[in-house]
Amino acid sequence: MYPDNSKISTRETFLSLAILLVLTSIGAVIFLNQFQFNPAVVQSLTGQADTIGQRSPPVNRPVDALIHLPQNVSPLTPPEAFTPDNLSDKINGKAELYLSAGFKRLDSQRFKDDRATDRWMEIFIYDMAMHANAFAVYSIQQRDDASPGDIGRLSYTTENALYLVHGPYYIEFIASEATVEAIQTLKILAETFIRNTPVQSKTVAEPQLFPESGLVPDSVAMIPADAFGYSKLDRVFIAQYNLDGTGLTAFLSDRKSAEAARRVAAGYYAFLGEFGGKNITPEDSMKARSPRIVEILGTYEIIFTLGPYLAGIHEASDMNRALQLAGRLEKRLQDIHNGR
Amino acid sequence: MEDSNRKYNENRRDFLTRAARAGLSMAAACSLGYWFFDPKGPGRSSSIKTGVSLADFSIPGQKPKMSIVHGEDRTETIRRAMQALGGIEGFIHKGDRVLLKVNAAFASPPALSATTHPQLVSEVTRLCFKAGAAKVIVTDNPINDPASCFQLTGIARAARAAGGTVVLPAEHFFRPITISGARLIREWPVLFEPFKEVNRLIGIAPVKDHHRSGASMTMKNWYGLLGGRRNIFHQDINTIITELAMMVKPTLVILDGTTSMMSNGPTGGSLSDLKTTKTMIVSTDQVAADAFGASLLDKDAGSLPYIAAAEAKGAGTADYRSLNPVIISEL
Numbered sequence: 001m002y003p004d005n006s007k008i009s010t011r012e013t014f015l016s017l018a019i020l021l022v023l024t025s026i027g028a029v030i031f032l033n034q035f036q037f038n039p040a041v042v043q044s045l046t047g048q049a050d051t052i053g054q055r056s057p058p059v060n061r062p063v064d065a066l067i068h069l070p071q072n073v074s075p076l077t078p079p080e081a082f083t084p085d086n087l088s089d090k091i092n093g094k095a096e097l098y099l100s101a102g103f104k105r106l107d108s109q110r111f112k113d114d115r116a117t118d119r120w121m122e123i124f125i126y127d128m129a130m131h132a133n134a135f136a137v138y139s140i141q142q143r144d145d146a147s148p149g150d151i152g153r154l155s156y157t158t159e160n161a162l163y164l165v166h167g168p169y170y171i172e173f174i175a176s177e178a179t180v181e182a183i184q185t186l187k188i189l190a191e192t193f194i195r196n197t198p199v200q201s202k203t204v205a206e207p208q209l210f211p212e213s214g215l216v217p218d219s220v221a222m223i224p225a226d227a228f229g230y231s232k233l234d235r236v237f238i239a240q241y242n243l244d245g246t247g248l249t250a251f252l253s254d255r256k257s258a259e260a261a262r263r264v265a266a267g268y269y270a271f272l273g274e275f276g277g278k279n280i281t282p283e284d285s286m287k288a289r290s291p292r293i294v295e296i297l298g299t300y301e302i303i304f305t306l307g308p309y310l311a312g313i314h315e316a317s318d319m320n321r322a323l324q325l326a327g328r329l330e331k332r333l334q335d336i337h338n339g340r
Numbered sequence: 341m342e343d344s345n346r347k348y349n350e351n352r353r354d355f356l357t358r359a360a361r362a363g364l365s366m367a368a369a370c371s372l373g374y375w376f377f378d379p380k381g382p383g384r385s386s387s388i389k390t391g392v393s394l395a396d397f398s399i400p401g402q403k404p405k406m407s408i409v410h411g412e413d414r415t416e417t418i419r420r421a422m423q424a425l426g427g428i429e430g431f432i433h434k435g436d437r438v439l440l441k442v443n444a445a446f447a448s449p450p451a452l453s454a455t456t457h458p459q460l461v462s463e464v465t466r467l468c469f470k471a472g473a474a475k476v477i478v479t480d481n482p483i484n485d486p487a488s489c490f491q492l493t494g495i496a497r498a499a500r501a502a503g504g505t506v507v508l509p510a511e512h513f514f515r516p517i518t519i520s521g522a523r524l525i526r527e528w529p530v531l532f533e534p535f536k537e538v539n540r541l542i543g544i545a546p547v548k549d550h551h552r553s554g555a556s557m558t559m560k561n562w563y564g565l566l567g568g569r570r571n572i573f574h575q576d577i578n579t580i581i582t583e584l585a586m587m588v589k590p591t592l593v594i595l596d597g598t599t600s601m602m603s604n605g606p607t608g609g610s611l612s613d614l615k616t617t618k619t620m621i622v623s624t625d626q627v628a629a630d631a632f633g634a635s636l637l638d639k640d641a642g643s644l645p646y647i648a649a650a651e652a653k654g655a656g657t658a659d660y661r662s663l664n665p666v667i668i669s670e671l
Contacts, residue, residue: 093605144612145612161611
């Protein structure tokens, strides 16, 4: 009835024991590991406590200043710091704009002007890692009715605020009131900050690549990602033009190689086609390196490449004007490309 | 022959015994596994209690109503907007306990219109007490530094001056809530505790541009009820706003378009982001209020996907004209 154990070899016995040992070890590892949840699970279970637990010390407590302060200005609340993980805790839905542009860190603090009880201000120092990234968030948010800030080349003021780029930093100084005194205080704060924060001198080259004729002053902006809704079109510079009363938007992006520029251009062209864009490029131009013209939703999109540059005109209402501007842009890029 | 049969029977018996043992071993292993299996997964931290839902704060049997009043003085426009709906007494009765869900998301001054204007908080609180309310609670969950947010926006002072009670969020105020048919709000912590002691809910929101959703108005205002790492919902902003509209059934919503944030929302920061639009909207239908509010931002309601989605989920109607809103031209 029972197997004859004498027929089982020593080898079989050891092999069986080894298999049992391995199985027991696997079981033990699984048993121990089931107490250690994936960090994502832990986060979902305890995130509430993490975020709700973030509280600043009470207002009015003596606190350190985030930046060197001029006379008559003192901290109102403690400094705060935010990383990509919690930036939205501070600026909510606008966080995505900064994150897509290479955001690294935000330091902020509120100050009060000791000469006026109701006058207070907040400084937001966005470390964008690179000067071009700082320019992107600066330019994309630039206010239409701004006045020159007179603090460096990239700065402007509005009734109650001062905005500027300093090296890799994009900085907002926002006052609680729209008065001359408040703006003066903001400017002193900004100058003090710049004086005490040395950075490498850098400029963004692309704004100088657009032809000057018809260019709307201070209209060049950089779209860091998802330009015109196309996910592979990033780091695109746009410029507004006024050609005899017709408003146009020119764009260009340095893709670093001619092959990369052609590839992204082809992708964007196909993307427009997916959304109903119709190729209306004249037949005789298709073989040449002429711009592609796409009609989409009653507007015209012109796309061309020149060396590493992908460029064109976006959502033009007048095709002839758009072609005229595209020609100027191409010539300008050609001159620069030849001089490279 | 006999030997051969016996040997065959022994082998057969041996096989059956071994097979039965193997079967029992497998059954035991499976049973052990099943015994260890936890279909609910790991439990939440003990400080968070489960199994709650927000009450329906709408007035039973009341038809949807809406009023639109044009003017610059918030105190006057909100008063007239309430009168146009038959008076706040139609919504707030003697002894009611009212919660005002304001937008106190940022510690910014009232002039920047990034938050609910204190003047409006003050007047609505006063009107509620005038109608006989026993208590008025003012709350929001700004996540970052709520005390500064309520203080620097002027909301705390305005609410207290009018007799209201300001409730700042605390960790134990949150409960996980699941919305039936929702994809995102499932076992998600929601600011619940202040709702336990009220029977009326009024949402008060400014009209703002929003970088992700296109606009922030009354439905987006409920976002401030969410706890946890709610920033993940920004990736699916239209769905979360729709689900918030499904979750909250308010008594009234007030959409303040006296000044609208036209660009750089939702934070703004510069007065140049604002436009004087001189409009106060009061409605029992949050979808209708937002559909009209879109026009103040020079947008079409159809360009804000969450409006149609909320309508499809039964949260209200995007056709605000079907409510025959009472419109009062500039005061």
